[in-house]
Amino acid sequence: MVVINFIIHNILTQSAVIIALIALLGLVLQKKSFGTVLTGTFKTLLGFEVLSAGSAVIVASLTYFGKIFQHAFHLNGVVPSIEAINGQAMNTLGLGNEIAFTFLGIFIVNIIIARFSPWKYIFLTGQALLWMSTMTVIGGKICGFNTMVTVVLGSIVGGIFAVAMPALAQPFVRKITGNDAIALGHFCTIGYLFEAGAAWIFGERGENKHSVEDIKLPKALEFMQDTYLSVAVVMVPLYLVTGAFAGPKWAGVGTTNYMVEAFLQAIQFVVGVYVLLAGVRLLLGEIVPAFRGIAMKIVPNAKPALDCPVLFPYSPNAVILGFVTTTIGTVIGMFLMPAIGLAVILPGMLTNFFAGGTAGIFGNVVGGRRGAIIGGILHGLFITLLPALLVVALQSLGFVNASATDSDTIVAALMYAFVFAPILKAI
Amino acid sequence: MFGFNKKKKVESIDNKKLTPETIDVLTVKLSELQKKLDMTDDEDEKIKVYEELGAVYIKLNKTDEAIVAYETSIKIKEQFGKAYNALLNLYEEKRKAAALTKDDTEIQKWIRKTDNLLDMSKRVLRKNMF
Numbered sequence: 028m029v030v031i032n033f034i035i036h037n038i039l040t041q042s043a044v045i046i047a048l049i050a051l052l053g054l055v056l057q058k059k060s061f062g063t064v065l066t067g068t069f070k071t072l073l074g075f076e077v078l079s080a081g082s083a084v085i086v087a088s089l090t091y092f093g094k095i096f097q098h099a100f101h102l103n104g105v106v107p108s109i110e111a112i113n114g115q116a117m118n119t120l121g122l123g124n125e126i127a128f129t130f131l132g133i134f135i136v137n138i139i140i141a142r143f144s145p146w147k148y149i150f151l152t153g154q155a156l157l158w159m160s161t162m163t164v165i166g167g168k169i170c171g172f173n174t175m176v177t178v179v180l181g182s183i184v185g186g187i188f189a190v191a192m193p194a195l196a197q198p199f200v201r202k203i204t205g206n207d208a209i210a211l212g213h214f215c216t217i218g219y220l221f222e223a224g225a226a227w228i229f230g231e232r233g234e235n236k237h238s239v240e241d242i243k244l245p246k247a248l249e250f251m252q253d254t255y256l257s258v259a260v261v262m263v264p265l266y267l268v269t270g271a272f273a274g275p276k277w278a279g280v281g282t283t284n285y286m287v288e289a290f291l292q293a294i295q296f297v298v299g300v301y302v303l304l305a306g307v308r309l310l311l312g313e314i315v316p317a318f319r320g321i322a323m324k325i326v327p328n329a330k331p332a333l334d335c336p337v338l339f340p341y342s343p344n345a346v347i348l349g350f351v352t353t354t355i356g357t358v359i360g361m362f363l364m365p366a367i368g369l370a371v372i373l374p375g376m377l378t379n380f381f382a383g384g385t386a387g388i389f390g391n392v393v394g395g396r397r398g399a400i401i402g403g404i405l406h407g408l409f410i411t412l413l414p415a416l417l418v419v420a421l422q423s424l425g426f427v428n429a430s431a432t433d434s435d436t437i438v439a440a441l442m443y444a445f446v447f448a449p450i451l452k453a454i
Numbered sequence: 455m456f457g458f459n460k461k462k463k464v465e466s467i468d469n470k471k472l473t474p475e476t477i478d479v480l481t482v483k484l485s486e487l488q489k490k491l492d493m494t495d496d497e498d499e500k501i502k503v504y505e506e507l508g509a510v511y512i513k514l515n516k517t518d519e520a521i522v523a524y525e526t527s528i529k530i531k532e533q534f535g536k537a538y539n540a541l542l543n544l545y546e547e548k549r550k551a552a553a554l555t556k557d558d559t560e561i562q563k564w565i566r567k568t569d570n571l572l573d574m575s576k577r578v579l580r581k582n583m584f
Contacts, residue, residue, distance in 0.1 A: 057558060151565070204539075208546045316562055323561045327553035331546065333568065336575040340534035343579055384579075 042123020043075040046310065049131050053317030067313035074310030075123070081303025082114025086427055088296040091280075092266060093428035095289065099272030102365055104428070106296075107375040107414045109436065110303050111429040112421070113161045120425055122164050125174055129160035129181035134318050136186020141326045149322045149329040150189035152212040153315035154307060155433065159185045159214055162436035166443025169420050170451060180447075184439055192216040192435055193332035199223060202392050203341045212332025214435035215382035221409050221434075222349075222386040223393045226402035230394015239344040239391045239399050257376045259297045265373060266293035335385040342388040348396075349387015349403050354379045356407015360415075363408070369415035370430075378432040382410060413437040420444050472514065480514050501527045505536045517544055532578050541571060 038044050050071035054064045089106060096104035117123040133156055141147050150156060163185050167177030193210040196219060200211050211219075231237060270278035270289025279285035323329060339346050357374040365371050383406065390402035414430035417437055421430055431437050472480075487507050494500060504527035511520035521544050524537040545568045552560030 206543065208543050316565070319565055320558045320561050323549065323553040323565070324556045324558070327550065327556075329553070331549070331565075331568070334572055336572045336579070337542070339575045339579045340538045343534060346579055 040124065042117060042121070042127060043072050043079075045124050046075050046127040046314075047072040049127055050313045050317065053314055053321070057317050057320055059317075067317075070309055071313050074306050074308070074312065075117075076306070077309055078114060078303055078306030079118040081299050081301070081306055082111070082118040083299075084295055084302060085111045085114055085299030085429075086119060088292050088299060089428040091292045092269065092296070095266075095269050095273035095278045096371075096428075098274075098277040099269045100371075103370040103418070104269070105370045105372050105414065105418055105430045106428060107372055107378065107411075107430050107432045108300070109158045109161075109378075109432040110300055110307075112165075112426065112431050113158060113307075114299075114303050115426050115429065116161050116165060119427075122161075122168065125164045125167070125177050125181070126157070126160050128178045129164050129185060130157055130314075132178055132182025133160055133163075133185035133189060134322070136182050137189040138322050138325055140186060140190045141322075141329055144190075146190045146194050147326060147328055147330045148190045148193040148210050148212075148332045149319075149326060150193065150212045150332045151315075151319055152214075152332070152334045153311040155212065155214045155334070156185070156189065157307065157311065158431075158433055158436050159188060159439065162431055162440040163443070165421070165424065166440040166447070168424055169440070169444050170448045184442070188214065188435055188439060189332075193330070195220060199389050199392060200338070203338055203388055208330075209337060210330050210332040211335065211338065211385075213335040213381075213385065214433040215335070215378075215385065215410075216435055217438050218382055218406055218410050218434035219386050219389045222402040222406040223389040225405040226390040226394030226398025228394075229401040230390070230398020231396065232394070236395035236398075238342075239348050239387070239396050240342055242344065242396070255297050255301055257380065258300055259294070261374060261376045262293040262296050263290060266290065266296075335381055338385055338388050342391055345387040345391035345399055346384035347387070348399050349384045349390065349406075350380050351383075352400055352403025353383025353386060353407040353410070356404040356409075357411050358407075359404070360408045360411025364411060364415045369412075370418040372411045372415050372418075372430065374411075375432055378410065379407070382433065383407065410434055413441070416441060417444075477514065480510050483510050484514075497530055501530050501533075501537075504530070505540075508537065508540055512540070512544075517547065520544060521548075528574070532574050532581075534575070534578055538571065538575070542568070545571065 047068045051064060051068040054067045059067070085108070089111060092106065093104065096102065117126055137150055141149050160181060163181030164177055166184075167181055172180065192214060193212055193216075196211045196216050197207075199219070200209070201207050266289040267286060270285055275285040278289050280288045283291075354374060357372075357379060361371055361373060383403065386406045387399050387403055390399035390406070394402060410432070413434055414432065414437060417440060418430050420440070431440065484507070487503050487510065490503050491500060494503070504523045508520045508523035508527070511517075511523060521541065524541045524544070527537040528541070545564050549561060549564035549568070552564060
């Protein structure tokens with residue numbers, strides 16, 4: 028009994044162990060060799076610890092940034108980063124177990140829906156599933172659900188999103204790719220549909236519709252070649268300007284010059300993202316292939332929903348235009364949100380590139396050049412508004428100066444805050 | 455609403471039975487393309503020929519050979535175009551076939567190849583941007 032109690036209270040409550048056990052289950056179900064099971068399980072365990080280390084670095088940097096932003100502008104400045112949210116939820120807030128079980132649950136619900144319904148979509152973007160499980164667990168915590176309800180409801184909501192989002196995007200994907208073989212599995216789809224809607228209203232139609240692909244765009248965005256450089260290009264000036272306004276009293280630490288400190292803290296943020304994403308890759312490197320294999324065997328006629336770069340080759344100019352216009356929209360949104368009483372949401376370069384770029388393809392296919400430009404700017408505003416709406420709920424749970432990014436995951440969490448919670452209060 | 459909601463007929467590999475005449479024509483075309491390959495050192499020309507080879511193999515229902523031809527084309531130069539689009543569909547077709555026979559190694563192989571194609575897509579886009 029003592030041994031069982033020890034295992035329950037000291038081992039099975041550790042998120043890293045739970046996640047490693049899920050990977051072990053997947054590998055055993057696939058009848059992998061003992062050596063593969065052992066190394067796969069260990070790599071997953073290691074991945075979780077690397078993720079936690081990255082998260083700690085990000086939190087330290089964001090805490091500094093929150094302090095200087097507050098003193099510089101007397102406003103709440105929030106960095107949109109789903110990685111930071113996931114890291115804090117898994118690590119600082121101790122939601123790792125719930126997130127791990129929900130991740131597994133979403134996969135199971137996705138397979139069940141695909142197996143028994145006409146919607147054969149299997150969501151294959153592992154990282155996006157991790158973000159979705161994080162946000163549904165956060166939603167459960169916003170509503171005050173216990174662990175069981177949080178995991179079960181999160182699995183159902185996430186599983187439905189995993190099928191519904193590729194299904195909603197499919198008419199557009201068919202038009203973009205010219206066939207029906209693959210689907211889009213990226214939890215920014217509500218943003219894409221928003222841009223498509225805006226492009227339909229404001230864009231070109233019929234004979235007047237001209238594709239972005241017919242024009243030659245200048246090549247002047249060299250920093251975007253490297254993921255981490257693109258984060259640094261935004262974070263360094265942001266920290267420096269904020270540090271300059273905050274002054275030495277708040278931005279300085281010890282004997283280090285305050286501007287040097289602001290610069291180093293910005294670099295720390297980039298380092299944190301780098302480490303955290305390395306952890307995520309390690310963490311999912313074994314789990315995702317194992318469950319992909321299982322899903323494909325259970326639903327052989329599945330339609331794989333793949334990550335957003337799958338669409339880039341069909342409309343590369345629209346990706347660039349989408350990135351630029353979404354960035355313009357997020358900069359406008361940064362100034363606009365405080366005017367309507369919401370937190371300042373700083374532009375997030377990674378989201379602007381991947382979500383903005385893909386949204387640009389949707390805008391272009393629906394409303395041509397004009398649709399992509401106007402739709403892109405509105406998309407930027409939309410993806411700034413969503414995290415702003417979530418800030419209060421996140422901060423009440425203890426999240427430090429960060430908000431989520433991917434629109435579908437935010438909508439899922441907002442659904443908990445604005446639909447499930449009021450219903451629960453009413454009954 | 456957006457004017458393209460109707461499902462378009464899927465552009466898939468032609469599984470119709472080939473007439474002996476068609477096979478002959480395609481086989482001749484194949485050997486012509488092979489000759490062209492042997493005669494040229496120009497990379498752009500080679501890419502074009504490999505893409506044509508892939509298309510002919512698809513018409514002959516030789517999926518594996520088509521994949522090799524398209525992969526060679528992409529290996530010479532990573533770029534968007536016919537080879538990427540064709541490979542995406544061919545990998546998916548192979549993945550589906552592997553899933554029907556419940557062959558896990560093959561399923562993983564084709565999913566991994568699709569993943570590599572997505573990585574390439576990111577690389578090419580970034581390179582083309584700047």
